[in-house]
Amino acid sequence: AQTVTQSQPEMSVQEAETVTLSCTYDTSESDYYLFWYKQPPSRQMILVIRQEAYKQQNATENRFSVNFQKAAKSFSLKISDSQLGDAAMYFCAYSTTQGGSEKLVFGKGTKLTVNP
């Protein structure tokens, strides 16, 4: 079964600085998708960025980018120019297509604090 590991329960960053959140996963599949979701205090789950495993180019969305290392099964999220509104729980997730179904497997999350 696929597993997703986020080794940093908590991280902090100064406003305007850059922070990287780590995520590793375990899978025997060659085709899959990876996601980062953000959960602010409002508890709404918001998709931040998505990476397709067959694409070597790292995904980027404005200040958010990923470092996808397929061989190492690593999928880290870099937040540049951190803002107070970036403070949230961040979840890494893997999308499996086993059995013909797309199901998300989540890591345990990293709580990001942004200091003014």
Added chain:
Amino acid sequence: DADVTQTPRNRITKTGKRIMLECSQTKGHDRMYWYRQDPGLGLRLIYYSFDVKDINKGEISDGYSVSRQAQAKFSLSLESAIPNQTALYFCATSVDRAPGGEQFFGPGTRLTVL
């Protein structure tokens, strides 16, 4: 208006009570999911449904049941609530065969079982 809604947003109940959490969506998606979130554990899949006639157990289905009343509605029931079912519950939807299985989440229901 929100595309995926959940009712109630918060609920406190007692051990042994039957409770239903409801999810509605206006996105026109075929697939719907129920997750629970516990502190330090992330989100875990309870049940999922690919259409009205297709319902499947997820990772942690014991103690729960679901009903897909229509394409747009997916309800989660706790037949006899117990304290360790205290959690934040999320409903999510996705398009059939959506690239990457991107899911869209409701605002969550915080359930407390005393």
